[in-house]
Amino acid sequence: MMPYEESGRPAEKHAGPVIKRGKQYDVTTTDQRLLDTAGPTDWVHTDPWRVLRIQAEFIEGFGALAELGPAISVFGSARTLPDDPYYELAVDLGKRLVGADYAVITGGGPGIMEAANKGAHEAGGTSVGLGIELPFEQGINDYVDLAINFRYFFARKTMFVKYAQGFVVFPGGYGTLDELFEAMTLVQTHKVTAFPIILVGTSYWKGLVDWLRDTLVADKKISAVDIDLLTITDELDEVMSALAKAEALRHAAGRE
Structure with missing residues (x-):
């Protein structure tokens, strides 16, 4: 009643x-x-309890990473094997980033993530892994020094951007593309500035970039300058140069 x-x-x-x-x-x-x-x-x-869990994930992430310092987020396939040339390239990149006083942030899993963490760890730098709860459990790789596990993708993705000065993206699948296009959207809409997005692997990314130019630009869904948000290379020297250029722009704008 x-x-x-x-x-x-x-x-x-x-x-x-x-x-x-x-x-x-x-x-x-x-x-x-x-x-x-x-x-x-x-x-x-229930949904009200999930709100508290979401809040807790942001608090834990902010607390753990607040004093991280300059960092670069590295993305790429979890399926890349240690004998793949891109794996070795990612190890080398991790070492170079540490040499340039960057921490290395990855998704904490195997493949390219493991390789970048390995390079950072072996170079004596800060190696960060931001894991995610998945039906097929991957776990945090052995080269991560600071790990945070997330339930929610959107909380995790915020950490990738908030605490990084740029993205370096190796060949990967849906998860890699998700992070890539999120970053491109944030830069295009000026939500983040002086934020380089660097694609490693010209042959792998060529088809995607051609499609962006020949379909999206041609159909006026994006502007031609939006393609310039991406740096595409096979050379780590070019990766480091692009990061250094963005760093100089941040300093010039007073955003150290």
């Missing part, structure tokens, strides 16, 4: 900013539900 006040109006209950009436009205209190351990446990999977 729907509860009513003596005045005949539907009873209502205030739970913080939420007002409950009619069928939504309940007679228990927040303290009661907190202290009464009996009852179902499915509350831990």
Whole structure:
């Protein structure tokens, strides 16, 4: 039966900013539900509780990375094997980034992520892995010195951008493309500035860049200058040069 006040109006209950009436009205209190351990446990999977988990992920990420210093996020396929030339190139990049006083941030998994972390670790730098909970568990690779595991992709992706001065992207699949296009969108819309996006592997990325130019630009879905958001190379010297140029622009603009 729907509860009513003596005045005949539907009873209502205030739970913080939420007002409950009619069928939504309940007679228990927040303290009661907190202290009464009996009852179902499915509350831990409800949307309000997820908000707290999301908040906690941001707090943990911000707290762990706040004093990281300059860093570069490196992306690429988890399926790249150690005998792949791109694996060795990513190891070399990790070492070079440490030599340029950057920390290295990856997704913490195998493949290119492991290679970049390995290079940073062996060079004595800061090797960071931002893992993600997946149905097919990958775990954090052995070369990560500072690891954070996330439940939510969007919280993790914020950390990749917020604490990095640029992206270096090796050949990869959907996850790599997701990070790549997120970064391109943020730079295109000026959400982040002086933020280089460097693609390693000209033969691998050529088809994508040609499609962007021949389809999206030709159909006026993006501007021709949007292609210039990308630096495409096979040479790590060019990668480091692009990062140094962006660093100089940040200093000139007073964004050290």
